[in-house]
Amino acid sequence: MEYFFSKEHEWVKISGTTATVGISDHAAHELGDITFVELPQVGKTVKQFDTLAAIESVKAASDIYAPVSGKVIAVNETLENAPEVVNESAEESGWICVLEISDPAEVKNLMNRASYDEYLATL
Amino acid sequence: MEQLKSTPLTSHHRALGSLMAPFGGWDMPIQYEGIIAEHRACREQAALFDICHMGEFIFSGDFVKDGLEDVFTFSVASIPVGRSRYGFLLNETGGIIDDLIVFRLADDKAMIVVNAATADNDFEVIKGRLTGGGIANVTAVTGKLDLQGPLSREVMSRLFEPSVCNLPYFKFTTAKVLGFEAIVSRTGYTGELGFEIFIPEAKIPELWEMILADDRVKPAGLGSRDILRLEVGYSLYGSDLSEQITPLEAGLDSFVNFDKNFIGKDALLKQKTEGLTRIKVPFRVASRRSPRHDYRIMKDGADVGVVTSGAFSPMLGCGIGIGFVSPQMAAPGTLLTIVHDKVSMDAEVCQLPFFKEGSLRN
Structure with missing residues (x-):
């Protein structure tokens, strides 16, 4: 299934009306050892690019933005006590939450993997 | 901006994939594999730190007559040869110019080990307070590696005599390694069993490689060192200590000896009377x-x-x-x-x- 990426280094994988969200391998690597993930409340609704969650590492505290608009329907509770899973597998088992999305067309504001890789090369 | 100084291990750090950053005017390794992994290595096994950025001065003379006794918040004249003591260099208002350790090398000789960022200023301040004797800034020719962790004594036993490995806490000795006289001290900044080794800067790469050849030892950067020291409550100069903070405010009264003279004493006594x-x-x-x-x-x-x-x-x-x-x-x-x-x-x-x-x- 195809991943789309934001300029703020979130990824989203869309399946029907649901979207799984996380941070990219690049972002996890840049943050260094991740020590805390503030998961969003289930039921919270967010607009595309609004603050969705927060993440802290040995280096910095950062916000995670919603790559698409939607309502939070599930969160990855494993991360509460094992945030290091994001370092180990940012784009698979280190997912942050699942959104129920209203407008799949919003992916036009995101990059596919090839474009994201090109974008990373410019940073 | 002044050019960053480099330790003799810069190319070693880069070869190990370290992330480098400026610290105290030096280009220093922050992490290699990762801060948490290096922290764990130090708490569970052994970790090796490049600490060549710290400053070292050698004083020669009569500790009392030449004024060294009055320079710091603790008595240097009463340190037995082979022992070291921690304390402060203060300004007139009792603020901390630096925290440091004095090693008594001989009756008439001491090594003063100070923080990197403050070293040049410390040297001028100390020199200005002496009334005789001599003091030399040997930072550029003195290298320092810290081996810390519960297995550090076993690792040391492959390189040094048992008498060196069995040093008690805050004692040091001189020992031959790589054909040179090293100063080996049972001190550190991690809360673990550990050793600080001072040798001529030119021998540092060889000693670094020799210690790392033991696969129980991991190289560790300043990122893990900062967490290690904080977990055991040690203060970091520039963060927790500064010229605006006194040892009393920093809760470090036990490193201030009010039975002797030192600059800043009047300010501290006033602070004691008036309350913090x-x-x-x-x-x-x-x-x-x-x-x-x-x-x-x-x-x-x-x-x-x-x-x-x-x-x-x-x-x-x-x-x-x-x-x-x-x-x-x-x-x-x-x-x-x-x-x-x-x-x-x-x-x-x-x-x-x-x-x-x-x-x-x-």
Whole structure:
């Protein structure tokens, strides 16, 4: 299934009306050892690019933005006590939450993997 | 801006894939494999740190007659040869110019080990206070490696005589290694059993390689060192200590000897009489969130102080920090809130050290 990426280094994988969200391998690597993930409340609704969650590492505290608009329907509770899973597998088992999305067309504001890789090369 | 100084290990660090950053005017390794992994290596096995950036001065002369005895907050003349002592160099207002360790090398000789960022100024200040004798800044020709961790004595036993490996805490000795006289000291900055080794700068790469050849030892950077020292409550100059903070405010009275003379004594005595308006406070966060330098400390909605050091503690599994508040807020059990932008975390004043099970005195 195809991943789309934001300029703020979130990824989203869309399946029907649901979207799984996380941070990219690049972002996890840049943050260094991740020590805390503030998961969003289930039921919270967010607009595309609004603050969705927060993440802290040995280096910095950062916000995670919603790559698409939607309502939070599930969160990855494993991360509460094992945030290091994001370092180990940012784009698979280190997912942050699942959104129920209203407008799949919003992916036009995101990059596919090839474009994201090109974008990373410019940073 | 002044050019960054390099230790003789820069190419070694880069070959190990380290992330480098400026620290105290030096280009230093922050991490290799990762800060948490290096922290664990030091708590569980052994870690090797490049500490060549720290400053070293050699004093020769009569400790009392030449004025060295009055320079620091502790007596240097009463340190037995082969022992070292920690304390402060103060300004007239009692503020901390630096925290340092003096090693008594001989009746008429001492090595003074200071922080990197403050070294040049320290040297001028100390020199200016001496009335005789000689002092030399040997930082550029003196290298220092710290081997720390519960297995460090076993690792040392492959390189040094048993008498060196069995040194008691805060004792040091000279020992031959790589054909040179090294100073080996049972001190460190991690709360673990460990050794600080001083040898000529030119021999550092060889010693680094020799110690790392033992596969129980991992190279560790300043990132893990900062968490290690905070977990055991050691202060970091430039963060927790400065020229605006006195040893009394920093809760380090036990390193100040009021039975002798030193610059800043009058200011400290005055502070003792009048009472402190702020004091160092250690606190634990109720979550895995990290407090960080310059975050504000709040109590019942009012801003009551500032965080000077903070981190996630891998040993405690929560955020820990040190800050400064008024003495009324410093009692263990006091509930505080740490705030920065949108981030807010509940915290509780505790006692030092945060982590008590280190191998330091093994």
